[in-house]
Amino acid sequence: MTASSPRTAAGPDRPGRLNPLTLLAAAGSTAVITTAAGSWPLSLTVLAASLGLSAAGGTARRVVAAAAAILVPLSLSLVMLHGLFFPEGTTVLAEWGPGRVTAEGLGFAGRRILQLGAVVLALLVFSFSVSVPDLVAALSARGVQGRFAFVLASTLTLLPAISARARRIRQAQESRGLVVTRGLLSRVAAFRLQAVPLVLSLVEDAGTRSAALEARGLSNAGPRTSYREVPDSRLQRTARAVLVLVAAAALVLRLVQAGASA
Template sequence: MRRRRIYNPLTELLAAVLLVVLVLVVNRWEFSLAVLVLVVVPAVVSSGRPRQIGLAVAVVAGPLLLSSLLLHGLFYPEGSTVLADLGPARVTAEGLSFAALMGLRMSVFTGVLLTAAMTLEVPELLATMTHRGWNRKLVFVVGSAVGLIPHVALRARQITRAQQARGLVVGRGPLARLRALLTVTTPLVIGLLVDASERNHMLGARGFSSTVARTSYLPDTDTPGQRIARRVMLAVTAVFSTAWLILPVVTG
């Protein structure tokens, strides 16, 4: 599957984070909605994998939005405009508007960051971090963890099947669940620790702890222009946020 890739991952991640910051700074539902419609939706559609990203956003944000709507829509003791009285629960206009504000913020937050993360190529990000001279231990931990996650999930599935073949049935009580969790996690952790100790020796033999600058197999896709663009984006966001937050205080 071909993916849209115009900018360096670092630039895209920074742009996503700054957009989230702007939404937090402005803190109005109109702005959040505008960002959602004008930035997030086009970005998802043009990402080259709109279906996967749309599904991921729905899976991550959907339950949160629904539960937040239920929480603030039904239980908002500060609300005074009661739309419906249901005994202990009261539907209030203030609660609904608060749920809408938070819901829009959460949608932008999920949409922007997930689009950036899901179009991101982790090896490219790690290569950029190496080229920019980030701490090599950080690069190792991040890269290794991202690579390990599917491995851990696969191993957990295999161990679960093996234990089921030996007669593991997950009961309903909390103790039975705890026991089921342990029968899967214990062999999982032991296996992973054995792997880790082997990796420890291999890294040691390959000079992992030496402090010289690192090189990367992958070419540097970062450009001086993008480096400048990142600084400009940071500066503009910082100036705008300061102005937006301080002006109302100064002018009263």
């Protein structure tokens, strides 16, 4: 597939790593093409290739765990929904009361699961192998890109910090005599006691941080530079352009086809 090149996850600091935007283009175009094609052999290929790539990159366990958390409930839901109730289906395999297991329903569910699984895996392989600092540095620091990079990186940094603070607040409240019982009211009260200090301190800290970042030129209008060096090459830039064009072409082709057949 498109991303068959040296791994990034093996060593984020290794020379010769790929530009994160190239990875993003590869994963994104794979997702678009798979969705546009809607053919289950392709979905299966992408799925297998993604698994292979993540295994080679050493991220397989985390990717599979994350993918399973998403795909298992989704698959169960789809199989139950379309396996049992598919009024449009004609080939009835079994019937209980209102439920009719139809071949069409099962096929529909199966194809959907394969296709979604392929897209989810392709994107997760990207998420778990990209170096976020590189991605942030690769996005231009100005305008929308810079601000989007800020939001992405800051969220990933704050997630563990805020979870830890929520735990600390819970401990402090319990030390003041908070006992959470099973009753709904008790839980609602506990939520208020813990959410209020959490949100308050976060809003206050954000106020200080915004003053600090303003003073350090966050809103400067002029050109920016980047301290971190992100590898890039003409080859990669070309590859990115080609990937984006191919994905766009696949999209247009599919829509034109649909328009012609409708």
